[in-house]
Amino acid sequence: MHTSWNETMKHETRVCIAAADIGATHVRSTVFLDEGRCIAHRKEPLCRDGADGIAVTKQVIRMIEDVCAEAGSLPDAVGISTAGPLSAGKESIQSSPNMPYADIPLRAPLEAAFSCPVTILNDGSAGAYHEYRISAGQGCNNLVYLTISTGIGCGIISDGHLLEGAGGNAGEIGHICVDTVYNLPCGCGGQGHWEAYASGSGMPQFFRAWCGRQAPNLSEEPDVTAEALCAAARAGDREAMAFFRELAVINGRGLSTIIAAYAPEKIIVGGPVATENPDIIFAPALRHIDSYLPRPEITLGRADGMAPLRGAALFAGSVRTAKGHLFQDVVYRNLSTL
Missing domain, CATH: 3.30.420.40 (ATPase, nucleotide binding domain)
Structure with missing residues (x-):
């Protein structure tokens, strides 16, 4: 100072x-x-x-x-x-x-x-604490706050208590394995992690890998961004829309894992990748949650x-x-x- x-x-x-x-x-x-x-x-x-x-x-x-x-x-x-x-x-x-x-x-x-x-x-824990104390999670003693942004993480309220884990690192949900087909590298050094596919930083590499398998004749842009992909899908681009259908499967696996691991009453989804693209990212993912799981209330966060x-x-x-x-x-x- x-x-x-x-x-x-x-x-x-x-x-x-x-x-x-x-x-x-x-x-x-x-x-x-x-x-x-x-x-x-x-x-x-x-x-x-x-x-x-x-x-x-x-x-x-x-x-x-x-x-x-x-x-x-x-x-x-x-x-x-x-x-x-x-x-x-x-x-x-x-x-x-x-x-x-x-x-x-x-x-x-x-x-x-x-x-x-x-x-x-x-940050996932901080988001969960906010939602539980003064926002959409008030009165809900078992909730998960999921953030999809540059990375992916979550915070957990279990029986009315913030679940931090050893070192405060509970909720690194972006590093669960959601795929073994593309087996994409994650920034942490692992492979097949949710963050490597669906985060703002990971989505472009998933798109390139997807093009290689599903649309080999598509002229891809090496510097494509998550924002550009979302805009293309929103504009009706067929390849982009097909890509997001596959991404919805990945996101459904991630949400299914959260439900199986934490049994929340409510999942609140934040982070700009999800909140700014509800029709492309959020809603399609809900259709791919494993049907055998009890479905909690899943909503978008409203904290901007x-x-x-x-x-x-x-x-x-x-x-x-x-x-x-x-x-x-x-x-x-x-x-x-x-």
């Missing part, structure tokens, strides 16, 4: 919760004051050209400093939501398949920078990609500090306005 910034803020007495969401594509930061008002919000591309993961650490610290400076308050607690996997003790991000760094330190540098409690959650960030703030809000406030009660009032 810069001395000048700290000196400017040191006389502040209001309750302040800061949060950041570290994704494979973007970093978001925000801050809430006394009554749950969102005072400031930032979004930047993830730093991908640093010498090491400390470049991202510094980016997160700076972005939290910026929103707190705008709010005119030092943070009393900091909540972090991040793509995983997390190290033992949730100290750092380690070897994330969608980030170009072996290790991104979090807990120690953030605690040193802000001198307050720092809570860290896998903000569920993990809000969940990080809520989770940090469960920590009491020397100010004697229960932040959770503070944040609940107006957090949904962010």
